[in-house]
Amino acid sequence: MTDIVYDNDADLSIIQGKKVAVIGYGSQGHAHAQNLRDSGVEVVIGLKEGSKSKAKADEAGFEVKSSAEATEWADVIVILAPDQAQRDLYQHDVAPNLGAGKTLVFSHGFNIRFGLIEAPAGVDVVLVAPKGPGHTVRREYEAGRGVPVIVAVEVDESGKAWDLAWSYAKAIGGLRAGGIKTTFTEETETDLFGEQAVLCGGTSQLVQYGFETLVEAGYQPEIAYFEVLHELKLIVDLMWEGGIAKQRWSISDTAEFGDYVSGPRVIDPHVKENMKAVLADIQSGAFAKRFIDDQDAGAPEFQELRKKGESHPIEKTGHELRKLFAWSKSEDDYTDGQVAR
Numbered sequence: 001m002t003d004i005v006y007d008n009d010a011d012l013s014i015i016q017g018k019k020v021a022v023i024g025y026g027s028q029g030h031a032h033a034q035n036l037r038d039s040g041v042e043v044v045i046g047l048k049e050g051s052k053s054k055a056k057a058d059e060a061g062f063e064v065k066s067s068a069e070a071t072e073w074a075d076v077i078v079i080l081a082p083d084q085a086q087r088d089l090y091q092h093d094v095a096p097n098l099g100a101g102k103t104l105v106f107s108h109g110f111n112i113r114f115g116l117i118e119a120p121a122g123v124d125v126v127l128v129a130p131k132g133p134g135h136t137v138r139r140e141y142e143a144g145r146g147v148p149v150i151v152a153v154e155v156d157e158s159g160k161a162w163d164l165a166w167s168y169a170k171a172i173g174g175l176r177a178g179g180i181k182t183t184f185t186e187e188t189e190t191d192l193f194g195e196q197a198v199l200c201g202g203t204s205q206l207v208q209y210g211f212e213t214l215v216e217a218g219y220q221p222e223i224a225y226f227e228v229l230h231e232l233k234l235i236v237d238l239m240w241e242g243g244i245a246k247q248r249w250s251i252s253d254t255a256e257f258g259d260y261v262s263g264p265r266v267i268d269p270h271v272k273e274n275m276k277a278v279l280a281d282i283q284s285g286a287f288a289k290r291f292i293d294d295q296d297a298g299a300p301e302f303q304e305l306r307k308k309g310e311s312h313p314i315e316k317t318g319h320e321l322r323k324l325f326a327w328s329k330s331e332d333d334y335t336d337g338q339v340a341r
């Protein structure tokens with residue numbers, strides 16, 4: 001069994017003794033910044049000129065500097081801008097202000113693994129990657145729990161990079177759930193695979209096909225939505241609590257038998273071959289190149305795919321239905337006022 005690191009194995013005072021700049025105040029950025037601060041760490045936020053996020057960081061009571069000033073001020077610089085923005089941000093604002101003895105922290109290894117960022121000599125480079133969305137990282141911390149983290153050290157010039165990384169992981173709440181050692185390569189490739197093949201890409205496509213199949217057969221879209229999307233969370237919650245076995249224990253025997261006979265008809269062995277092809281594109285760098293080249297060109301492919309996803313009929317059905325839930329809060333709270341985003 002892999003060693004799992006918990007709160008008692010890490011020294012919080014290490015990160016409490018550092019000045020930390022969190023660059024980016026989005027999903028991960030706001031969560032790391034607020035959890036660090038609640039753990040007694042001195043934090044400033046680094047943002048670009050005219051940033052839309054500045055108001056939120058101000059409202060939360062943080063000092064906001066330019067990314068360059070924040071990097072110059074800090075001992076520990078946490079790069080939590082979007083992956084596609086990190087290369088330019090690093091070149092223009094971070095690198096010129098990175099003195100020896102500082103530490104760079106990432107939450108995803110993309111830019112290091114694919115050679116888009118190369119830290120200078122004298123700088124430690126570490127990864128503390130929560131295995132969950134940033135808003136959950138904050139929510140769990142506030143609830144006295146945490147989201148598991150995986151932790152890596154790419155460069156350990158100081159000889160103290162691991163101690164600092166575990167201390168940081170503890171401060172954001174990750175070691176309440178547990179931390180596992182990894183490498184930048186393992187984190188990057190498994191994270192990209194998980195989100196593309198199963199968690200985001202695979203699941204979204206499965207749900208859309210399920211919805212389309214029922215609606216095209218003449219069933220009501222609202223009932224199709226409940227069946228393939230709403231209830232998915234309730235089923236996955238059981239898997240999360242006790243594995244696939246607990247989910248199968250809770251459902252009816254009819255559902256369990258259908259699971260065994262029809263699951264492999266839908267997700268047949270070709271799907272595993274497709275997954276292997278997706279993994280190969282991640283490992284070779286083909287996916288990273290496609291993503292970054294598109295971003296460099298103004299993201300035409302990304303924008304077109306996003307628009308197509310947003311206009312799928314399941315989004316309209318879901319938007320209307322969720323408004324009717326008694327516990328529903330405005331979707332504007334987490335979509336910046338836009339439907340489905």
Ligand SMILES: NC(=O)C1=CN([C@@H]2O[C@H](COP(=O)(O)OP(=O)(O)OC[C@H]3O[C@@H](n4cnc5c(N)ncnc54)[C@H](OP(=O)(O)O)[C@@H]3O)[C@@H](O)[C@H]2O)C=CC1
Nearest residue numbers: 024025026027028048051052053080081085107108133134
């Ligand atoms: N989202 C998640 O839950 C997870 C993300 N990660 C990793 O965490 C990192 C951050 O991702 P995520 O939180 O999704 O990012 P977001 O897209 O939520 O980050 C947006 C933030 O970055 C700011 N930003 C954008 N460009 C720059 C720039 N050039 N300089 C400074 N700030 C900038 C934005 O400012 P503005 O408002 O002005 O645009 C905003 O504050 C990535 O490496 C990602 O892979 C890892 C695990 C999970």
Ligand SMILES: CC[C@](O)(C(C)=O)C(=O)O
Nearest residue numbers: 131132133134191195199
């Ligand atoms: C599953 C998507 C993710 O990898 C995450 C929330 O962990 C991401 O990049 O946002």
Ligand SMILES: [Mg+2]
Nearest residue numbers: 108191192195
């Ligand atoms: Mg990811």
Ligand SMILES: [Mg+2]
Nearest residue numbers: 131132191195
């Ligand atoms: Mg992830």
